[in-house]
Amino acid sequence: MKLTRRYRFSASHRLDTPALTAEENRKLYGKCNNPYGHGHDYVLDVTVEGLPDESGQVVGRDALDALVGERILTRFDHHNLNTDIAELAGMVPTTESLAVTIEKVLMAGWPLPARLDRVRISETDRNMFELEAK
Amino acid sequence: MLLTRKAEFSASHVCANPVWTEERNRAVYGANANPNGHGHNYVLEVTIEGDPDPVTGMVFDLRELKEILNEEVVEPMDHRFLNKEVAPFDHVVPTTENVAVEIWQRLAGRIGRDGVKLRNVRLYETGDLFVDYGGAS
Numbered sequence: 001m002k003l004t005r006r007y008r009f010s011a012s013h014r015l016d017t018p019a020l021t022a023e024e025n026r027k028l029y030g031k032c033n034n035p036y037g038h039g040h041d042y043v044l045d046v047t048v049e050g051l052p053d054e055s056g057q058v059v060g061r062d063a064l065d066a067l068v069g070e071r072i073l074t075r076f077d078h079h080n081l082n083t084d085i086a087e088l089a090g091m092v093p094t095t096e097s098l099a100v101t102i103e104k105v106l107m108a109g110w111p112l113p114a115r116l117d118r119v120r121i122s123e124t125d126r127n128m129f130e131l132e133a134k
Numbered sequence: 135m136l137l138t139r140k141a142e143f144s145a146s147h148v149c150a151n152p153v154w155t156e157e158r159n160r161a162v163y164g165a166n167a168n169p170n171g172h173g174h175n176y177v178l179e180v181t182i183e184g185d186p187d188p189v190t191g192m193v194f195d196l197r198e199l200k201e202i203l204n205e206e207v208v209e210p211m212d213h214r215f216l217n218k219e220v221a222p223f224d225h226v227v228p229t230t231e232n233v234a235v236e237i238w239q240r241l242a243g244r245i246g247r248d249g250v251k252l253r254n255v256r257l258y259e260t261g262d263l264f265v266d267y268g269g270a271s
Contacts, residue, residue: 001231006262055151055162056229058265062164 002117003043003058004047007068009077013093040123042095046073050114057112067112071105097124099131107116107117107133136253137193138181141203143212145220145229148172163192171215176233178207180241184250194250206240230259235266242269 014037015029023095025033032038046068047093050058055089076085088103091097099121115133149166150159157168166172180203184193213218217227227230232256245252258264 001234001268002266003231004264004266021227052229052231052235056149056232058231060162062262072261 001052001058002049003114004045004049005061005064005068007046007073008041009044009073010039010041011076011081011097012037012081013081014038015092015094017092036093037080042076042098043122043125043128044068045118046106047117047119048114053113059112063112067106072102072133093127095121095127099129103131103133135185135193136181136183138179139196139199139203141178141180141200141208142175143172143178143208144175145211145214145216146171147223147227148217149227151227154206171217174259176211177259177264178203178237179251179254179256180237181254181256182244182245182250183253194245195232199245201243204246206244207237230257230265230266232264233257236268239263 006093013032013033015032016025017028020028026107034088035055046064057079081088081098085101087091087101088097091101099119102121103116103119106116118130118132120128120130147166148169148171149163149167150156150160151236154162156167171190180199182194182212216221216223216233218224219226222236223232226236234255237257238252238255241255242252253268255267256264
């Protein structure tokens, strides 16, 4: 059985890669390349899988909320993804990079009995990225 | 092919195990253990798998599916206190997980037939929490 919990955080970013010229970056990323950055209200769905325990729950809501809160929300919410998140250093903070990073941060010493199944993240409600946990 | 139909019901519940102390219930279920109950607008998505019938072009008759969902889920559960009015929640804690399993058990036998089976029950307790159940594995 799978349980999915939805979280939200707001953060700013700028898409720009040193591998390309200023003009190429502008062409590739469009408005996302504007020099001072911009922000989004990200929506993060965390799915865990397991059998319900004696409480009838796949995972305790408080335990999952505490984990995601501590590792992701308090660190990412109202922050600048280009400058404030060590795990994103050297990466262009696309939503794809965020999905990869969030999966990694959650999986490192995953402490809950239910296994992490996947993360899904959207930057706006028109695009979402889903990554199965390794 | 997968077919998904949605239904809604609003119900109240308490999540507490009667053999546990109030303190332990509060530690496990938080505000969900408040003794007089609280409510949710549940949203149910039922997914059926099968091939479209060569004559009707349908995986499942949607009118029949609506009737089954009404009879098995919406009528018995909508505007009810699950712990007091809907079996087996007088003795099974009505977590989202357990309600999803109960809905599966009510629907699987009525939906399954030649070439057609219930594939998934997704139950949203709120927009921010849902459970997917695909039967006992």
